[in-house]
Amino acid sequence: MDKVIIADNLSLAYSNNETIINKVNFSINSGSFIFITGASGSGKSTLLKSMYGALKPKEGSLVVGGVELRGVSGGKLNFLRKHIGIVFQDYKLVKEWTIEKNIMLPLIINGYEKTVTQNQVDSLLKHVRLKHQAGKYPLELSGGEQQRVAMARALSHNPILILADEPTGNLDDYSSQLIWNLLEGANSQLKTTVIVVTHHIPESMNVDYKHYHIEYGSIHEVN
């Protein structure tokens, strides 16, 4: 099976040089569903950031989608990011853009045609139950609704990899369930690799998943 992520002796640190992740080795198969858990400050979000190139490896190597992220050039990083869908804990929606335009963003970046873009956005808005809110701005929506928009944006361009950082933290049950359903759907139907950083793994998951736990800078698989 193809490996979508390969970490070899990977160490991560912020500018203050304190090592957060220390010489970890792991690989993730294409099409798998992964949960990464750990206590607050353990480095799970840091590891996720490194996967989309927001934090470069301090030591070792990290290959995502065939792109080595240590010393990666801006052009290559952009190329990789075009094929990744990211869901942030704080949503990261463009406040001055409508919901519709926010979802369109990856499609515009990937150069999709206008009609394809519009059809895809309409379909996603239906899936996240926000069709009636298309013209609204992010700050006019609740937290749960904003996260559903962020989810739709991450799925819009059919990425090879979805990285989600605590996508259901502080969300109501309805929004949480909707988000898990979308992630499961992308993984089972489109064979998208999904990596979710979370404190709690939902009890009823309809897909097979692997669970990794981060502790003291190391990562290990939980059986």
Place this chain on the structure above:
Amino acid sequence: MKSIKNHLSLVIALLSILFSVQTFIIIERSIDSYKENLATSYSVVVVSNKRLDNKIIIDSNKIVSEISALTPDNVIERLNTGMTKKNMELLKLTLPKFYKIKLTHYPTPKEIESLTENLLKNKSITKVENFSHNHDTTYKLLLLFKTVISVFAVSMFVVTILLIFKELRIWQFKHNERMSIMGLFGAPTWLRSAVLFRLSIVDALIASALAFGLFSYISSSTWVLQQFDYIGIKIMIFDPLYDFLLLLGVSVFLSIMLASMIVLGHKEEV
């Protein structure tokens, strides 16, 4: 409403820069025109024992444009107290020759001094009257006026540049988040900054159009034209092609510089 407010802050800053640039141009033109007026009315008077060769005087002094002899008839007329015609002719011959020298442009005090020295090197020239006292006062006043206006224009320019830098910080804060988000989804730099460049160019065009309207109105205002007429200055207050292109260039350059600084100063969030 919010969008108009966003545009207005940069448009006003750009407009005040364009206003100071055009004001400076008008002052420059007025001073040049005034200098021309002064040059035509200003002349140096030379007294010589012998008849002067105009060509030699003009060739040895580049600043001299024209030299003409002043007829002594008026003076002789006043002295005529029953003199015979022969005596009159004799007197005419013994009187020194007077010449009026016109200059190519309005001279600086140094140019006058050098011209006087040069003319006096000619043995037959006994006196050069350059009216330097009057000339110096007018020239110094002109320079003072130009300096005051220049200081005013430069300070207005500096204050507006500071305003633009303040605006830059606001824009940086406002656009950084969007540019970071676009970057996280793989948007190349040109796409991330496209909105910014579009906004700044639109603002530059709006500011230039407003400046065009404002100066077109001023240049056609009868009151303004009358004021210039009173002081004998005839200039083009606003050239709809040359001046507009200059103002457009200044405003587009400044706004593109502003946008480029934001793009260069953008740091991706970690």
